[in-house]
Every structure is written in C-alpha cells, then in structure tokens.
Amino acid sequence: MTTISPVIRRVVLWRWNERATSEQRLRAKEGLAYIGFASRVEAVDFGEDLGLSGETNYGLALLRDHRDKASWDDYNQDPHHFRVGGFIDTMTREEITARADYPYTGPASVRGRVRHVALYVWRDGIDARSRQEARRTLAALRADCESVYALEIAEDLGWAKTGRADLVLEAHFADEQGAAAFLAHPAYRQASARLASLTRGERTAQIQHRMKSG
Numbered sequence: 001m002t003t004i005s006p007v008i009r010r011v012v013l014w015r016w017n018e019r020a021t022s023e024q025r026l027r028a029k030e031g032l033a034y035i036g037f038a039s040r041v042e043a044v045d046f047g048e049d050l051g052l053s054g055e056t057n058y059g060l061a062l063l064r065d066h067r068d069k070a071s072w073d074d075y076n077q078d079p080h081h082f083r084v085g086g087f088i089d090t091m092t093r094e095e096i097t098a099r100a101d102y103p104y105t106g107p108a109s110v111r112g113r114v115r116h117v118a119l120y121v122w123r124d125g126i127d128a129r130s131r132q133e134a135r136r137t138l139a140a141l142r143a144d145c146e147s148v149y150a151l152e153i154a155e156d157l158g159w160a161k162t163g164r165a166d167l168v169l170e171a172h173f174a175d176e177q178g179a180a181a182f183l184a185h186p187a188y189r190q191a192s193a194r195l196a197s198l199t200r201g202e203r204t205a206q207i208q209h210r211m212k213s214g
Contacts, residue, residue: 009065011062013206017091032062043064045063046209047115052176102154103154117206147179147185155168
C-alpha cells in the first residue's frame with residue numbers, strides 16, 4: 001500500500017437537485033477533472049455515488065489535496081475553482097453541500113477501488129470526552145472490519161465558510177463488495193448508532209464512490 005506525504009485534504013459532498021440531467025452530471029465531472037490540471041493542487045479525485053447506502057447518500061464527491069495552507073489559499077482564489085464550483089451549484093442542493101478540510105496521511109487513490117466518506121457535525125453540548133470516545137469507536141473499525149484496507153479519522157480544520165463539518169471518516173476498500181460488507185458489519189452499525197446519538201442527523205453527509213474513474 002503506497003501512502004502519500006502529509007497533505008491537507010478538502011472534501012466536498014454535493015447532493016443533486018431535481019433539475020440535474022445525466023448530461024449535466026457528466027459536464028460537472030469533466031469540470032472537476034479539468035481543475036486537476038488547471039489549478040495548483042497536489043491531487044484530485046472525484047466520483048458519483050455507487051448507491052450502496054440508499055437514497056440518504058450524497059450524489060457527488062470531490063477530494064483535492066494541498067501541500068500546505070498557502071497552496072490551499074492560492075486555490076481558493078483560482079478562477080477555475082469558482083467557474084467549476086458555480087456550475088455544479090446550479091445542479092445541486094447548494095444549501096446542504098457539505099465540506100471539510102483535514103490532515104491526510106493515508107494511501108493515494110487507486111483506480112477502480114472504492115472510498116467511503118462520511119462527514120458529521122456534533123450536536124450542541126457534546127463534551128470533549130464523548131467526542132474522543134466516538135473517535136476511538138471509529139478507529140476500532142480498522143481491526144473489526146476485515147474488508148477495510150485503510151481508515152482515516154480526522155477533525156475538521158475549520159476553514160470552510162459554509163457547510164462545514166466537524167468530523168471526517170474516510171475508509172478504502174478493494175471493491176464494492178468490500179464496501180458493502182463494511183456498511184453491513186455489526187461493528188460499523190454500532191459505531192454509526194453511537195455517532196447518530198452525538199451528531200446532527202440532518203447534517204450528516206456520506207457517499208461511496210469509485211476512485212479515479214468519476
């Protein structure tokens with residue numbers, strides 16, 4: 001398994017609106033591919049939802065990596081960023097788009113493998129001990145769920161202006177069967193129930209997508 005140097009990863013999860021056509025979805029992914037070449041980023045990956053968790057999932061994910069905050073700031077002023085993002089906003093439910101920025105030291109994307117990303121927002125009044133215990137429960141999934149070959153848990157860095165999440169879970173699998181086994185595993189279901197009691201359900205955003213294939 002090839003890991004990457006520490007980077008700052010930005011993830012954005014969108015949910016399609018009722019006006020989004022298959023042609024528009026393709027154009028959105030073409031725009032995301034374009035920013036990987038036209039903007040100052042270390043790496044870009046994106047993909048549509050595979051439908052493994054039903055209709056509650058978000059529809060499209062973008063993950064982009066930056067070597068440091070200065071690179072992140074440069075990208076945030078890039079006209080390609082605003083052009084592509086503005087176009088995607090027209091076909092998604094902008095008011096519930098979810099974002100997070102987090103330190104990432106896990107493996108690089110591998111074409112055809114599957115990524116699960118979940119973003120959570122803590123309920124008001126959840127104390128530090130409860131948050132730490134929840135993170136430990138998620139971390140235990142590395143050992144409990146045999147289909148996982150990488151699992152990262154991180155706190156958001158607080159840079160997003162809108163739609164900011166607090167906690168990120170990112171897990172990698174060899175294929176759709178491995179991801180489905182993870183989602184059905186009793187340990188994952190127990191961890192999800194624990195997170196549901198501590199986080200705002202209406203703000204939870206998740207997706208499973210195939211890496212490096214859109």
